[in-house]
Amino acid sequence: MSEAPRLPIAAACALGALWTLPNTLLGLIAGVVGIAFGAHAHYSHRDLAIVFHRWPWGPGGAITLGNAILHTGDTLDSPCLTYAHRAGHGEESEILLADHERAHVYQYMALGPLFLPLYLLCGGVSVRNRFERAADRYARHGSGWWPWARPPQK
Template sequence: MRRAARLVAGVLGLAWTLPNTLVGLAVGLAALPFGARMRLRGPELALVFDGVPWGPGGALTLGNVILHTGDSLDRDCLTYAHRAGLCEQPSVRLVDHERAHVLQYMALGPLFLPLYFLCGGIGVRNRFERAADRYALTGRGWWPWPRPPMDGRVD
C-alpha cells in the first residue's frame, strides 16, 4: 500500500512540475548540438544534460531536468554555507543537492520558481539552497520549511 501511494505521489509530482520540466527539456535539447549529452537518471527522477555549454558553471534544475555544465554530476562540491564562510562542512555530492531540487519542484510545481526567487535566488540565504545542502549532507530534509511539531505544540 505504501509503495502504491509513493508511485501515485511521484506521478502527480511529475505532472505538477511538467511546465518547468518542458522549459528544462527545451534548453537541454538546444544544448545537444553544442556538445551536451543527455541521459536518464532514475534515482534522481531526472533527465540530465551534462556538458551544457552555457552558464557560469555548475548545475541548474528545472522540474525533472538537470542542466549541468560539467562532465558528471557525480562529483563533490562545497555547500553554500561553507563557501560563504559561515561554517565548515564536508563536501557534498552535487547529484544529491540537485536531487533535492527535483523533489522540491515535484512538491511545488509551478510555484517553485516564484517561491525560490522570493526567498532570495541563488545564494546561502535561500532556504531552498540550504535545504538542498542539508539533504546532500544527510539524505534527509529536502523540504525548505520546518515541519510543525507532531505533538501540536507551537514553539
C-alpha cells in the same frame, strides 16, 4: 520493499512530475538547445530527472528545472562545497552535487509552478535562500529537502 508501498510512491512521483511539468518543459527546451552544442542526455531513475551533461553555458555546476537537470560537467556524482561553506559561514564537508540537485527535484515536484516564484522571493541563487540551504541539508544528511523543515539539532 513490498509492492504495496511502491505503488503510492510511484503515484506520488507521477503526480509530482505532472504538477511540475511546465518547469520541466523549460528544462527540456534548454537541454535540447544544449545538445546542439555538445550536451548529451540520459534519464536518471535515482534523481527522477532527465540529466543533460556537458551543458555548454553557465558558470559551472548545475541547475534544476522541474525533472530536468542541466549540468556543465560529466557526472553529477562529483563533490562540491555547500552554499554556507562557500559564503564563509563555517567549515562544512563536501557534498555530492547529485544529492543537492535531487533535493531541488523533490522541491519542484512538491511545489510545481509555485517553485520558481518562491525560489526567487527567497533570494535566488544565494546562501540566504532556504531552498539552497535545504538542498545542502538533504545532500549532507539524506533528509530535510523541504525548504521550511527545521534543521537538525546539533
